[in-house]
Amino acid sequence: MSGVAGHRSALSWAVNLSVVALVVLWLFPTFGLLVSSFRSADQIAASGWWKALFPSQISLTLRAAPPETQMQEGAVYVIAGTLFEAGQSGSVERWGISSRAFDAFGPGDVAPLRRGGTITVAADGSYRMEHTEPFGGTRGQRVFVTALSPPDFTLDNYRTVLLSGDGQDNMAKAFFNTLTVTIPATIIPILVAAFAAYALAWMDFPGRALLIAAIVGLLVVPLQLALIPLLKFHNSIGIGKGYLGVWLAHTGFGLPLAIYLLRNYMVSLPRDIIENARVDGATEFQIFTRIILPLSFPALASFAIFQFLWTWNDLLVAKVFLIDASGRTTVMTNQIVELLGTRGGNWEILATAAFVSIAVPLLVFFAMQRYLVRGLLAGSVK
Amino acid sequence: MSPALQGLVMIVLGVGGCVGYFYGANLLLDRVIFPARGAQAGRNINRANLVRPWLFLLPALVALSLYLVYPVIETLRLSLTDRSQGGAFVGLANYRQMAAEPKFWEAMRNNLMWLVVVPALSTGFGLLAAQLTDRIRWGNIAKSIIFMPMAISFVGAAVIWKLVYDARPEGTEQIGVLNALYLWLGGAEPQQWLTLIPANTFLLMIVLIWVQTGFAMVILSAALRGIPEDTIEAAIIDGAGPMQVFFRIKVPQIASTIVVVWTTITLVVLKVFDIVFAMTNGQWGTQVLANYMYDKMFRANDWGLGSASAMVIMLLVLPILIWNVRTARREMR
Numbered sequence: 001m002s003g004v005a006g007h008r009s010a011l012s013w014a015v016n017l018s019v020v021a022l023v024v025l026w027l028f029p030t031f032g033l034l035v036s037s038f039r040s041a042d043q044i045a046a047s048g049w050w051k052a053l054f055p056s057q058i059s060l061t062l063r064a065a066p067p068e069t070q071m072q073e074g075a076v077y078v079i080a081g082t083l084f085e086a087g088q089s090g091s092v093e094r095w096g097i098s099s100r101a102f103d104a105f106g107p108g109d110v111a112p113l114r115r116g117g118t119i120t121v122a123a124d125g126s127y128r129m130e131h132t133e134p135f136g137g138t139r140g141q142r143v144f145v146t147a148l149s150p151p152d153f154t155l156d157n158y159r160t161v162l163l164s165g166d167g168q169d170n171m172a173k174a175f176f177n178t179l180t181v182t183i184p185a186t187i188i189p190i191l192v193a194a195f196a197a198y199a200l201a202w203m204d205f206p207g208r209a210l211l212i213a214a215i216v217g218l219l220v221v222p223l224q225l226a227l228i229p230l231l232k233f234h235n236s237i238g239i240g241k242g243y244l245g246v247w248l249a250h251t252g253f254g255l256p257l258a259i260y261l262l263r264n265y266m267v268s269l270p271r272d273i274i275e276n277a278r279v280d281g282a283t284e285f286q287i288f289t290r291i292i293l294p295l296s297f298p299a300l301a302s303f304a305i306f307q308f309l310w311t312w313n314d315l316l317v318a319k320v321f322l323i324d325a326s327g328r329t330t331v332m333t334n335q336i337v338e339l340l341g342t343r344g345g346n347w348e349i350l351a352t353a354a355f356v357s358i359a360v361p362l363l364v365f366f367a368m369q370r371y372l373v374r375g376l377l378a379g380s381v382k
Numbered sequence: 383m384s385p386a387l388q389g390l391v392m393i394v395l396g397v398g399g400c401v402g403y404f405y406g407a408n409l410l411l412d413r414v415i416f417p418a419r420g421a422q423a424g425r426n427i428n429r430a431n432l433v434r435p436w437l438f439l440l441p442a443l444v445a446l447s448l449y450l451v452y453p454v455i456e457t458l459r460l461s462l463t464d465r466s467q468g469g470a471f472v473g474l475a476n477y478r479q480m481a482a483e484p485k486f487w488e489a490m491r492n493n494l495m496w497l498v499v500v501p502a503l504s505t506g507f508g509l510l511a512a513q514l515t516d517r518i519r520w521g522n523i524a525k526s527i528i529f530m531p532m533a534i535s536f537v538g539a540a541v542i543w544k545l546v547y548d549a550r551p552e553g554t555e556q557i558g559v560l561n562a563l564y565l566w567l568g569g570a571e572p573q574q575w576l577t578l579i580p581a582n583t584f585l586l587m588i589v590l591i592w593v594q595t596g597f598a599m600v601i602l603s604a605a606l607r608g609i610p611e612d613t614i615e616a617a618i619i620d621g622a623g624p625m626q627v628f629f630r631i632k633v634p635q636i637a638s639t640i641v642v643v644w645t646t647i648t649l650v651v652l653k654v655f656d657i658v659f660a661m662t663n664g665q666w667g668t669q670v671l672a673n674y675m676y677d678k679m680f681r682a683n684d685w686g687l688g689s690a691s692a693m694v695i696m697l698l699v700l701p702i703l704i705w706n707v708r709t710a711r712r713e714m715r
Contacts, residue, residue: 015514015517015518016518019511019521023527033542045555047555048555050562184392187393212714213711227692229452229457229460232456243388248449252449253449255442283408284408309533320680336541365532365533369529373600
């Protein structure tokens with residue numbers, strides 16, 4: 001780009017490699033959780049998720065079919081079949097028939113059995129036992145197998161987390177609760193803010209500059225200050241803890257950013273359009289609804305995405321204004337924190353629950369990234 | 383009524399109410415109170431135009447004063463009272479009690495460390511990522527990936543990083559990347575990273591840096607692109623190397639943007655709650671102000687002390703608030 005003549009290719013290599021390193025570093029933790037959410041509890045405990053992407057060596061103790069299934073083929077008695085049970089697969093690398101020499105033989109080798117006869121195990125796990133006399137006893141021959149097992153992923157965790165009734169692990173209800181909090185809390189502030197932003201951008205009245213300054217100030221007031229006074233207020237007017245309270249709180253907290261973003265955008269709209277409309281006799285109300293609102297769509301979208309991400313991902317406001325002792329109105333972030341406490345070691349549940357809650361914002365993010373970036377730029381670069 | 387239905391009703395009522403209010407109030411103003419006809423038509427139009435801005439602003443102003451302005455004043459008042467004495471005025475007793483608690487000073491110390499480390503590293507990594515991704519063909523994909531954690535909740539990020547920091551007993555397979563790496567590099571035994579003081583505070587900071595770098599990168603990348611090309615060309619003609627171009631030409635020109643990014647991340651840091659709450663809950667010396675406040679308010683139910691610690695956060699935010707307001711006012715002139 002900025003023609004660094006001479007050592008261009010070496011530099012370009014270095015830049016590419018550094019970006020690859022950054023991207024890997026940033027993606028790695030999330031990717032780990034994603035992979036873990038597709039593994040069973042046993043697999044997660046047995047090996048790091050990064051090993052799940054490659055075939056892994058597993059040691060199994062398996063049993064051949066019991067002697068009662070033996071068949072006579074000419075002069076020899078035969079027991080044959082496959083060692084792997086349904087659902088297991090892999091390729092046998094070493095095997096043995098005693099725990100002291102569990103890797104004595106390779107696939108295709110023939111081993112003498114302790115009570116006479118021979119056994120051979122092939123790479124695909126099929127075996128064949130032969131003896132000139134009938135096999136005795138009741139239990140099948142034990143075989144120790146060291147096998148290379150292909151990567152194995154399962155959707156069971158998602159089934160548990162989404163469809164398992166009303167267990168503690170079930171996120172379905174919390175998912176809908178989160179949605180119930182998010183959608184009204186995103187839509188309601190937009191209209192209120194849009195009218196106010198229009199007045200601050202295009203109407204002249206005393207105190208306008210002061211109001212804009214006040215909004216810029218309110219933009220950074222910490223949420224923490226609002227918690228107790230508002231909870232008291234909600235209790236005193238009878239809302240208490242519930243959806244109405246959380247909607248109102250999110251609306252109030254989102255307004256400064258909404259007004260600020262929308263005003264900045266509306267101010268940059270061409271003056272001619274608005275003045276022409278005024279000359280043509282349009283009322284302020286008509287100018288706003290017919291001209292400003294449609295033209296401001298990008299800014300409205302930016303704010304809507306911000307507010308959506310913020311309300312979806314919020315924990316504090318929901319904990320204070322929504323979630324009561326009954327726990328029926330829990331949201332996903334809160335349920336995940338509770339799972340962290342009670343199921344701290346159960347990564348298959350935690351990872352899956354976290355991914356269920358992350359999935360929606362990620363979809364919104366990738367679909368609407370353009371508007372998000374535009375909003376960020378309007379909100380902070382001056 | 384089911385919550386979903388309640389939500390639908392709320393949307394209809396909220397949006398419908400807003401539209402109805404704005405439309406109705408506007409109509410009332412133009413037709414009934416100050417009709418633009420009759421003998422005083424001209425005066426009425428002027429009067430209506432004086433009132434109209436406030437009509438448009440009213441709902442927002444009511445909501446803002448009730449949900450942000452009033453709480454600040456009320457919190458200040460609560461911080462000077464004691465709930466257990468029926469809300470009696472106790473002066474600065476809450477602040478004195480707070481200053482006597484070691485846990486509060488631990489939170490202050492940690493918060494200050496967060497304030498130094500997180501904005502600096504986020505902005506630094508963001509600047510690096512912005513500069514590097516702007517120069518390569520697949521830069522936009524790389525940007526998307528580095529930006530992605532912005533969409534992930536702090537709670538989700540906490541789970542993601544808790545897996546990275548996970549520790550299993552010695553001798554078993556490690557499933558946390560950090561411990562696996564530590565043992566692979568020759569570490570003697572797996573570490574319980576989140577209980578190691580003071581490393582654990584920095585490990586929590588990494589989570590926030592990971593989230594905020596994308597934000598810094600997006601904004602700084604836009605600023606870098608806004609630099610006039612001829613200043614860079616002139617520097618190269620004068621024999622400046624890539625490093626000199628970056629530090630002597632580019633960085634000074636985007637200094638004001640760097641400050642904005644830095645202060646924005648500082649604000650996030652001051653309010654950081656979810657990450658600490660979900661990962662350590664302030665144990666093992668990782669307490670921060672926001673979590674301390676939550677502890678006092680909703681676990682100990684001590685509203686006075688809780689409000690006092692909220693006021694401390696407000697006090698720390700205040701310089702940025704004043705600075706922002708002054709910049710905004712200067713730009714409007």
